[in-house]
Amino acid sequence: MTDREVRAVAPLTAPPDAEVPAPGSKSVTNRALLCAALATGTSTLTGALFADDTAAMVGALRDLGVAVDTDESAARMVVHGVGAAIGDGTGRATVDARQSGTTSRFVLPAAALTATPVVVDGSAQLRARPFGPLLEALVELGASVRPLDRPGYLPVEVAGPLTAREVTIPGHLSSQFLSGLMLAAPLLPAGLAVRVATPLVSVPYVRMTGRVMAAFGAGADVTETLVSVPAGAYSATEYPVEPDASAASYLFAAAALTGGRITVPGFGADPLQGDVAFVDLLAKMGAQVERGADEITVRGTGTLHGIDVDMADISDTAQTLAAVAVYADSPTRVRGIGFIRGKETDRIAAVVTELRRAGIDATEDEDGFTIHPGPPRPTTFQTYDDHRMAMSLALLGLRSPGIEIADPGCVAKTFPTYFEVLDSLR
Numbered sequence: 470m471t472d473r474e475v476r477a478v479a480p481l482t483a484p485p486d487a488e489v490p491a492p493g494s495k496s497v498t499n500r501a502l503l504c505a506a507l508a509t510g511t512s513t514l515t516g517a518l519f520a521d522d523t524a525a526m527v528g529a530l531r532d533l534g535v536a537v538d539t540d541e542s543a544a545r546m547v548v549h550g551v552g553a554a555i556g557d558g559t560g561r562a563t564v565d566a567r568q569s570g571t572t573s574r575f576v577l578p579a580a581a582l583t584a585t586p587v588v589v590d591g592s593a594q595l596r597a598r599p600f601g602p603l604l605e606a607l608v609e610l611g612a613s614v615r616p617l618d619r620p621g622y623l624p625v626e627v628a629g630p631l632t633a634r635e636v637t638i639p640g641h642l643s644s645q646f647l648s649g650l651m652l653a654a655p656l657l658p659a660g661l662a663v664r665v666a667t668p669l670v671s672v673p674y675v676r677m678t679g680r681v682m683a684a685f686g687a688g689a690d691v692t693e694t695l696v697s698v699p700a701g702a703y704s705a706t707e708y709p710v711e712p713d714a715s716a717a718s719y720l721f722a723a724a725a726l727t728g729g730r731i732t733v734p735g736f737g738a739d740p741l742q743g744d745v746a747f748v749d750l751l752a753k754m755g756a757q758v759e760r761g762a763d764e765i766t767v768r769g770t771g772t773l774h775g776i777d778v779d780m781a782d783i784s785d786t787a788q789t790l791a792a793v794a795v796y797a798d799s800p801t802r803v804r805g806i807g808f809i810r811g812k813e814t815d816r817i818a819a820v821v822t823e824l825r826r827a828g829i830d831a832t833e834d835e836d837g838f839t840i841h842p843g844p845p846r847p848t849t850f851q852t853y854d855d856h857r858m859a860m861s862l863a864l865l866g867l868r869s870p871g872i873e874i875a876d877p878g879c880v881a882k883t884f885p886t887y888f889e890v891l892d893s894l895r
């Protein structure tokens with residue numbers, strides 16, 4: 470990473486009025502890649518995301534013996550699925566999930582489908598994130614799990630098979646544990662029922678998991694307290710990936726806080742991603758939002774009001790909202806997101822620290838933050854190797870002078886072309 474690099478973001482000289490494509494969805498790409506790997510036959514993903522998190526999933530699948538052909542210029546990935554034999558015949562595969570929560574949490578249960586031992590590891594950042602509930606669930610389901618460092622964290626060696634048909638996990642830390650179990654579940658001998666013992670966060674991602682599985686021919690019955698997946702199989706398919714709604718949040722926010730208009734194409738009538746609901750919050754703040762049949766448009770009106778909102782369903786857009794809140798005419802309080810302290814960094818502490826660095830009155834709450842609007846002063850923002858810190862704080866530069874972003878390269882995790890796209894608004 471480029472630790473000492475800093476990128477200046479100069480204010481726009483005129484409000485943007487543009488259609489701006491967003492890259493493919495990280496969450497959908499990584500689910501579709503794994504479903505395709507667990508299918509028999511060849512699947513093609515179009516509109517796929519090419520970024521560090523999806524490179525992590527592609528690398529993991531290859532390490533587990535799955536051939537994946539990629540064509541970045543065509544945004545296409547072709548996966549030669551191996552069914553339940555994933556990881557078989559590799560001896561003792563080692564998977565590097567890099568910084569990717571989805572890759573690591575989705576691959577672990579799949580790697581435990583067979584008796585071949587698989588080591589899952591990741592960056593120092595990923596090694597600091599929680600895995601305990603998922604590892605405990607795998608043990609309950611019959612896997613052997615050997616921590617190679619601290620119990621409950623990566624790196625870990627897992628070996629299957631998974632034999633039980635029921636397990637209980639907590640829901641309040643991360644939905645990815647549940648999604649990971651669901652994705653492997655059709656290939657368990659008797660399917661799987663997962664009970665969720667504590668209130669589930671990031672619920673739309675679990676529904677997304679069920680819908681991507683369905684597109685690959687597998688069933689899942691999803692409620693917030695119980696998910697049931699019958700035994701079955703995945704079938705290979707042609708799969709179009711929708712644009713990334715979390716990435717699009719920065720573009721919509723840019724329109725809202727500059728008084729411009731930005732349309733992001735490619736969201737159908739019923740998008741898979743909960744994060745499209747970010748535009749409803751912009752509408753509550755005073756922006757005009759139109760959801761068309763195939764695109765979403767946000768128009769800034771020049772006025773933004775603070776809101777009080779629970780973002781437990783769409784927490785990846787909480788930092789984006791913090792950036793918009795700086796320009797509102799009253800305070801904004803975000804609640805329900807205590808669990809984002811366990812993401813790429815402690816995102817509550819990080820966003821509050823950085824806004825305060827710019828002279829904004831921001832305060833940390835246990836489960837969120839409060840932002841009192843005001844003009845930010847010229848600041849070099851630290852980004853904590855968190856792509857969403859960099860992408861959110863850069864938005865302030867579109868309106869206020871003297872904004873710089875440290876380590877801008879960290880956006881490669883999900884949106885490698887982010888700063889070029891921001892520059893295209895000029």
Ligand SMILES: O=C(O)C1=C[C@@H](OP(=O)(O)O)[C@@H](O)[C@H](O)C1
Nearest residue numbers: 496571643644645648671674785
């Ligand atoms: O399942 C997914 O694709 C994701 C779920 C969310 O994580 P949590 O469930 O840990 O909140 C989200 O923050 C992450 O970027 C992607």
Ligand SMILES: C=C(OP(=O)(O)O)C(=O)O
Nearest residue numbers: 568569570571785812857
């Ligand atoms: C939390 C994120 O990613 P992940 O958990 O997949 O690493 C994110 O993209 O904001």
